[in-house]
Amino acid sequence: MINKNKCFIRSSRVICGLCAVLATPLTFANEIKIMSYNVLAGSDWQSRMLDVAETTRTLNPDIVAFQEALPALRRSDSDDQQSALERALAGSKWHFFRWDQELGHRNCAPIALDTSRFTPIANGSVILNFTDEISQSQWQDLWELHDLFHKDHTFVEFRYLTWLVVEDNDGKRYSIMNTHYETYPEPERGAPDEPEKLEYFRELLHRVFQHMSAKAVEQGELLRAQYGATPILLGDFEYGDLDDPAIKTIVDGGYQDTWLTLNVEDRNNRRAARGIDHIFVDKALLVKEAYYDWTADASDHQPLIAVLDTTPARAVSHVSLKKQDIAGERLSWQHFHFQVPDNTAELNVVIKGGKGEAGLYVNNGKQAATRSNYVCKTQINGHRQACVITAPKPGAWTFSLYGYSNYSGVRLEASARKSQAAEFNDGREKLDEGLSN
Structure with a gap:
């Protein structure tokens, strides 16, 4: 309050x-x-x-x-x-x-x-x-x-x-x-x-x-x-x-x-x-x-x-993905695809909320992660789990949820934040373009 x-x-x-x-x-x-x-x-x-x-x-x-x-x-x-x-x-x-x-x-x-x-x-x-x-x-x-x-x-x-x-x-x-x-x-x-x-x-x-x-x-x-x-x-x-x-x-x-x-x-x-x-x-x-x-x-x-x-041109600094109310069964997989842009400084993927237990696995490329092949996975420690990847490779990434038990109401959120140098240069280019017009 x-x-x-x-x-x-x-x-x-x-x-x-x-x-x-x-x-x-x-x-x-x-x-x-x-x-x-x-x-x-x-x-x-x-x-x-x-x-x-x-x-x-x-x-x-x-x-x-x-x-x-x-x-x-x-x-x-x-x-x-x-x-x-x-x-x-x-x-x-x-x-x-x-x-x-x-x-x-x-x-x-x-x-x-x-x-x-x-x-x-x-x-x-x-x-x-x-x-x-x-x-x-x-x-x-x-x-x-x-x-x-x-x-x-x-x-x-x-x-x-x-x-x-x-x-x-x-x-x-x-x-x-x-x-x-x-x-x-x-x-x-x-x-x-x-x-x-x-x-x-x-x-x-x-x-x-x-x-x-x-x-x-x-x-x-x-x-x-x-x-x-x-x-x-x-x-x-x-x-x-x-x-x-x-x-x-x-x-x-x-x-x-x-x-x-x-x-x-x-x-x-x-x-x-x-x-x-x-x-x-x-x-x-x-x-x-x-x-x-x-x-x-x-x-x-x-x-x-x-x-x-x-500067106003700084306002849009990342691309993001949001999925809500995800549900799945024990031992099942669900996969979500995401495009990481060039000059990304940090890829942040998080699952939170819901009932039951789901694990987050992150993999580079369109190929889904497995329980033995992944770039990042989270530990089961409650209902908020995150993978943070510094300087991720641009292109396709796949986020996968694995059911350790039946689960429901889970939210998946991902964001790719540009490097500060790239963000600053993008902003200046947009500002210069606006001034020239």
Whole structure:
């Protein structure tokens, strides 16, 4: 459900920002610069917020999402960490959106927006409750295990997803969704050697964070449907790699990790803060740049920046196939054919939903896969299974469903996304053609 009007918006500041938009000629920028920055809850926050604001001015993003800006860390009844950050940004081009503390003090994900370019359309927050996924007794287990492996860190049973729908000067809309997951699945240095308890701790965290990721993806689709907004999801996710369960849920939901789209992580190219800060964007968007500012030292995290291309010719970025309500019998095969275009960067095939168990097999060419001959097959692990093939060979491909039991109501979806270079060149050619006409 979409909860609207949950944030404190300084009306005079936002209205003045909107007046600036109306009073000046509209300029259509070809890119959006977005920043995610965990600003570190903790001591000495008054002076640190000044440094965070200075870093923001230096990097000059259009939109910035902060994490760990806690409204509960306060010097007085009227002054807290979020207020200090808002005050430090006063007089700049950014307008600060902060949210009510609906439950406790964990709504720590404000967003700052350049309202000389973007118009705020709607805003709200979603509570991500752990006990929507695990039982109360499992939550108690998780709390005790967290205390065992992470000791004095705080731990609560819910987090927030704060969101802001914005409209660019050219009429395009985006939903900016900001969040901070609770903790990480690895024990701290000096933690006890308890392998079975650690495995249980990881299992519960995986379940909780996959649930949170699924809710975030769902919220993005709700905002897309209601406002026509392309989703952007960013924050501190406590996980680093694309094959981590919580991150994989987001990628499978139609997002690309901006940094990993353009960079390869190895021992010579490490991401900051264990790589747990992410900017995920809809796969239809073109990522032009993604980098950290390693010179920023106000926090224990470095800000992550992504630059996105917004040219209209980018809109159609892939071909797709959708089949619904597929049913089959145990031990039976069903085959579907798909044409992969030239310069495809990624072929993504997924089956989801339904009853019973069906397996997905993907093969290159018109010849159907068998249980021993295939390019990719999925494991039986529930009702969402995906094959992702990087740089697939252009031409015919075949997707096959095999019935491990009788099944019904299954959906098959496939998309072939062009490489960014080819997509960008196609867009420029179309734009040049339109200008010449």
